[in-house]
Amino acid sequence: MAIKVLVVDDSSFFRRRVSEIVTKDAELEVIGTASNGAEAVKLAQQLKPQVITMDIEMPVMDGISAVREIMAKCPTPILMFSSLTHDGAKATLDALEAGALDFLPKRFEDIATNKDEAIALLQQRIKALGRRRVFRPILPRSVPPKPATTTASTTPTREMAQRPATRPSAPVTRASGKRYKLLLIGTSTGGPVALQRILTKLPANYPHPILLIQHMPAAFTPAFATRLNGLCAIEVKEAQNGDQLRAGCAYLAPGGMQMMLERGGSFGRIKIVAGSMDMNYKPCVDITFASASKLSGGETLAVVLTGMGADGREGARMLKNVGATIWAQDEASCVVYGMPQAVTAAGISSQSIALDDMAEAIIRESGRG
Template sequence: MGVKVLVVDDSSFFRRRVSEIVSKDPDLEVIGTAANGAEAVKLAAQLKPQVITMDIEMPVMDGITAVREIMAQTPTPILMFSSLTHDGAKATLDALEAGALDFLPKRFEDIATNKDDAIKLLQQRVKALGRRRLFRPITPRPAVTKPAVAPTRTAMSVVKDKAPVQPSRAKASIRPSGKKYKLLAIGTSTGGPVALQRILTQLPTHYPHPILIVQHMPAAFTPAFAARLNGLCKINVKEAQSGDTLQPGCAYLAPGGMQMMLERGGSHGRVKIVAGNAEMNYKPCVDITFASASKLVGGDVLAVVLTGMGADGREGARMLKGAGATIWAQDEASCVVYGMPQAVTAAGLSSKSIALDDMAEAIMRESGGQ
């Protein structure tokens, strides 16, 4: 029996189009459609779909409110459709924070240049979500007051954390290796925005290393995502720009549609943003950033591969591992999609598989962040 799908959109044309695409896959079955969020909440309870595709802007009840209601009453994996605009990015991030698991551009030409590829990707995403368990939505945290400029190591040492991280199972189960690091690198895709927020909001202001983040995300989304993380985290988070000198306690998010690399400069290295090969499947690409880090920083890297579809990060992790770096993967049970972590684990590159709720604590203990 196929994955049961509920399609929600106020446009009858879009409901019909998505339903047709989903139904073409023998492993998927559309069991209902809704024209607004209120109908979606009602049908989710009645029909018990395994996946819901959800529009954001709708009459009666918008998609974000519907996500909150569904996650409170009938928790179901939800795939959002979003416009590639600044407002669309903010709304999509709100939906993910409310409990949605994934998103795709609403215009199919924005999903992929080839129509067949766009259709295949939509079907793959729906099937992937239909196989996964659900996790509790993130409770929004108040914005953190921080210095107006990116802190240096000295500046960070005099700022006290307002909310110290509570001990977790990681303290008992994961012992630090004693290895010294110069960089933390994180790669992720589907499910990554929520996973990154859970991890980064737990890192203290005095976290001792720069952090590189590669999240598969459109160009319109990364500025809003970086700004949101920066407002929630005690560390600084910014969308990376060419020429950024890496600073401890600052996270650099690869800009959508581009590639993030490292070059020599300053005491920790400098960011270099390039357009990259037009034929690359991922922009930004975890493999490219990890490979660049392996050449500049060598073995002094703690690299973490989080939830995501596909195998991006495996070859970059292979290069890092060859240089002596430490590779960790998120465990299967806590992933939205286990593809990327599974790829590095199956290749024998990851030394630990760690639950998402334990990851921040493990990172801090391993890298001397507390």
């Protein structure tokens, strides 16, 4: 049975274009269109689509408000279309916090190198979301204030996330006693909310540097790092070339680039390089993981979170071969069980942990629990 899709955009041209792309796939069916957020909320309740594609800027009711209404009244997987600008990044992050699960650039030429590739990617994203159950967003618990020594922005925002379908059958109950120097987290679809859920629970005195690899455009990573920094007790920043790693600081790989590690300082130093044209992901989890395997080796805890594809599997394999600990998010709490499934099916990860349990497990394993 085809996945039912509702297309929402104030531009009749864009509605028609997206609808044509969707209906080209036999596994997808457009069951309705809406020109503003208010119409989208009404049709979502009437038509019960399995996926909604949503514009952000619309008359009557904007896309972010529509997402909040839909998630409150009839939770549905929502794919946002956004512009690759600073304002577009902020609005997209707001939409993800409101309950949207994924986003794509509105200009298709920004999605891929050619038309056919862009069409296939959009269809793939819709199908991936259409296979997931969605639950009502839940409000976060309060976040401890950041120490006064932090100079970055501390403007708070609300955290909204998807409640996992089930709890894991065997949650982590005790630490292994292993010593670590570095925490790595790689993710893609569903990652912004997942990272927020984890990082906001880490204490300001978390003992290790943290490297974050999130598939995200270059226009988005500065805004995302700033947002996380304002929410978290730890410091979060977009990584820059030459950054000396510090305990209790998370470094977000910049979009469109690759983040690697090299020797320098107490924990190592970040090296940012241009992404090769033939690389599917910029940043790429495999590249950062592989680089870490040569520097921190077995004293690394690496976590693979929700995301499409298998990025991170080969880098995690290299880490495991030098003695590192690899964890994966469990299927029930993933938006898309692709990347975690890849490391789990390959026998690389030693634990599959629900998103709600991940921060506690990390803290305990790192010797802070």
